[in-house]
Amino acid sequence: MHEQKHHIATAFDRDLEKIQALIMKMGGLVEVAIHQAARSLDERDVELAEKVRAADREIDALEEQINHEAARVIAIRAPAASDLRTVLSVMKIAANLERCGDYAKNLAKRTSVLVQGPPVGGTTRSVRRLAREVERMLKDVLDAFMRRDAELAEEVRLRDQEVDQMYNALFREFLTHMMEDPRNITPCMHLHFIAKNIERTGDHITNIAEQVIYMVTGEIPDEPRPKGDRTSYAGGEKRKG
């Protein structure tokens, strides 16, 4: 990607580098949180789930720190052009990462409840696969951010469709289990919230990808991205009959 020239004021470079390093750190923590939360669910590891819940505090603190540093740069440096876009994007990216962290924490919470009953088929394995896909998106979008690579960000943005499709499949899997045995309803409701939250994590990562594109090109992609989540319509066709 294109080389950014240095500022005449080297302290300005240091300020911007610091904020970007904080984003990478925060993103890394969120990546770990998603990974461990999904693993704690699949492996019924309550201790790991507890660790994920505790680690969310650090993610929240990082968001605050990023906002603080960004406000400082705006006040002191009056950034313009790509510097301004970087500062604006960084604040939005931090907010999106914070939400992703919350969803991972929520997953971990539900793990503690779900381990109290027997597993429902291979559902947690499927949830973990979904989480893995989202994790990959997050890793790539962070790379795109670091390298200021709008093409990679665009690719991540389009990949959200696959997450939506995986979520649709899971949704049907849960419905099947619930229809088979009403005792599955409680765990499947929890599992469904988990799957939905992971799917939403994918949406937040898509937002981050859009911010990366804005940061690099100055333009927010305007064409609507393809939506793969059809579950809002699920069950509707039956009632017609």
Place this chain on the structure above:
Amino acid sequence: MNQQETGAGEIKISARDVQVHYGDNHALVDVSVDISDKMVTAFIGPSGCGKSTFLRCLNRMNDTIDGCRVEGDIRLDGEDIYAPEVDPVHLRARVGMVFQKPNPFPKSIYDNVAYGPRIHGLAKNRSELDEIVEKSLRRGAIWDEVKDRLDAPGTSLSGGQQQRLCIARAIATSPEVLLMDEPCSALDPIATAQIEELIDELRRQFCVIMVTHSMQQAARVSQRTAFFHLGQLVEYGETGQIFTNPSDPRTESYITGRIG
């Protein structure tokens, strides 16, 4: 770029292929630009980039410099301002100028403002002249501060007041265009804010063109920004666009404070 769409006014000044030489030095290269009426256009760029040179072409201030040669076509309302029949003194009444350092004449506040209307014969009698002076000082946003001491010397005012007096003096001849060459660089932040507020007011009536070294000032005050570099007009467009997403990497380097 949508240069014409945000425009409040019609094109006031139109320049085509303007070249300026100072002796062997080619100071301005192929500058073509349309400047709209009733808005503020800022010229930015590093020292020696040609922005002041171009500003001074617009009221033929460069005529007074030995060895300076201006080529190309500059039109004010469609009329060639370098045409042989144009009287530069008359042109400068239509295209007023405010300088970096406030430069009131060593005369009274009243006479500073009355000077232009007198030499151009704009007032038939004393009461008409009084009216022009008051109106100009009001438009210069300084009337309330000086109305009780119009006989005091202009040089007795503070720097910011002197600059507003100079703006009042420039608009006393009812110009159509106001050129400002770094009008705030000798002023403190409060006086600067007052001048900026005044400029924002003035653009309702005038076409204002300002050279500034403060990019923040250009961003705050202007609707259009032109970036000059090494004698060329690199980029010209809507100010918000220039400061959030400039299209030329040289503009980007300059406004973000990177080594160009």
